[in-house]
Amino acid sequence: MxxxxxxxxxxxxxxxxxxxxxxxxxxxxxxxxxxxxxxxxxxxxxxxxxxxxxxxxxxxxxxxxxxxxxxxxxxxxxxxxxxxxxxxxxxxxxxxxxxxDTTGIEQAVQAYRKSREEMLHGVSQNARRTLKENYGISGSAVLPNPLKDPTVNASLETLSASFQSRLRKEGGRI
Amino acid sequence: MQITPSVHAFFWESMTENNCNTYLIDGKKKILIDPGHLHRIDHVERGLSSLGLGMGDIHLVICTHAHPDHMEGVSPFRKAGALFAFHEKEWELIQAMSQYIEAGYGVKADALAPEFFLTEGTLAVGDQKLEVFHTPGHSPGSVCLYLPSEKVLFTGDLIFKEGLGRTDLPGGSGDEIKESIRKLQGLDVEFLLSGHGEMLAGKEEIRANYDFLDRYVFSYV
Incomplete structure (x- = not known):
């Protein structure tokens, strides 16, 4: 063996x-x-x-x-x-x-978060209107899912790419 | 089985195979609660058919929580045009476990995303008005639905006849389940319809069940 x-x-x-x-x-x-x-x-x-x-x-x-x-x-x-x-x-x-000095980065983050929140809020409001008008669904228990909007992912990617670009620019100063 | 003018129950009665009870709230918009396992969707189809209804007649599917024995059967209703909702905390759990869901079910978590999330508050669907209660404990995003017009409470796996939901699954909590049960005790309920097992009918039976849980079960949870 x-x-x-x-x-x-x-x-x-x-x-x-x-x-x-x-x-x-x-x-x-x-x-x-x-x-x-x-x-x-x-x-x-x-x-x-x-x-x-x-x-x-x-x-x-x-x-x-x-x-x-x-x-x-x-x-x-x-x-x-x-x-x-x-x-x-x-x-x-x-x-x-x-x-x-991370001020520039912090400002970039705040700007990103504000834009994201505004975008998702707008999408949610539209979704809420659609749910009520088209499906008869409403009430304080309803929280629209913005990610079901087909345009949201593309918008989020654009926002993210813009943020990353600004982040790298700020990083270049460090 | 018709429970009230608007509420029909499709009780799962097998002693050898697990599935959940499914409920239909009839009205201008039809709501299905907890469709159950996908491979036993025929049970729900038969129930709907006995009422002259098909999958395409359901406008909204609500899951009391995202365990597969309650939620697996959502997909054919969505394909037939129904919207789908559950609590946002349940979605967080699904996202946290997405790799296991994909490995076990071959389904990407994103495919399970509901059209809207539920939070505690009022839910109007067509001519029906429901109250949504966030009742964690069995899972982090478990909800109970109360139909005040007919005094019906749908509890999912929060409460059963002489029992309560297990708390050892991901996101479960003994303290939370007890707090959730206590939260509902003041509601004016004639029919308590749970995710498994028999219904409780009548205020006295429901009150006695709460007493039983408090006296004999809570100390072990």
Missing amino acids: SEIKSTLDLVMEKTRHMTLSGEEKEARRRKEFSDHLRGVLQKYMDGILSLEDAEKEILELKNQFDLDEKPLLKEHIFDAFDPEGDYPLLLELLRRVFAA
């Missing part, structure tokens, strides 16, 4: 002669750094790390990998930025790590 090898044995055997180029090693190192940064950001967003602890861990990673954390961290922050979510935490992080 032939020798039974574990999966790890097989992988080690097949990769014994493989080597990475200098560039590949560097790319792998940067990816690992990026993934760790994203992990710290996620733990901070989830409330597992305080702002101080997150900053400390980011500094530790910077020293461990000997890489500039700021460009990647900024990218991850803006990727995670949700104007309807817990964005204040991200603003705090920007202010702490980048000493950033």
Whole structure:
């Protein structure tokens, strides 16, 4: 009976002669750094790390990998930025790590939220009228679902794209 | 079975297979409450047919909550032109569990989105006026519907005859279900129609049922 090898044995055997180029090693190192940064950001967003602890861990990673954390961290922050979510935490992080003036971003968020609310309110009012006039349905218990309006998703996407564009512009100043 | 001039019940009576009771509120606009499992929609079709009605005659389907044994059967009514509504908190639960719904039922959560949500307040549908009560506990967005003109209370899985809904499913809460039940006790009700099991008929039977729950069940929830 032939020798039974574990999966790890097989992988080690097949990769014994493989080597990475200098560039590949560097790319792998940067990816690992990026993934760790994203992990710290996620733990901070989830409330597992305080702002101080997150900053400390980011500094530790910077020293461990000997890489500039700021460009990647900024990218991850803006990727995670949700104007309807817990964005204040991200603003705090920007202010702490980048000493950033986040006024422009906050204004962009307020403008987005106001536009979104006005748009959905208008859609809801129309839906309420339609429910009453076409279906005989009304009352204080009725809350129209604006997402059933076929034009809403397209409008929301346009609004979101506009916000993202403004956000990146503000981010460029940091 | 006709309960009142406007209310008809399609009771699910099998002891070996689960499904819910379905109710029809007749009027200028016909309202169906809790169509049940999709694969047993024939039960509702037969009930409607006995009244000379078909799926296309239903204007609005209301689900007391979004569990599949109450809500699965909505789709053929929607295809036939009915609108659909449930509580907004139930929609939040569906969205939170969308990956499991898609994996288990092959249905995207967006396909379940209702035309409108219910919140606590009054609901006028044609010539019928209902009161909607938000009664969480069995699920976060469970509602009860009260038809004051005929003193009928539809409770979904909040209350049963000598029982109450389970609270161990996602979003369930023992404290909330008790609070929800207490909230309804002051209503003037002659017929209590629940999601499963027999109806309660008459003020005295309904009052006795509340007493029973309070005395023998609440301390275990």
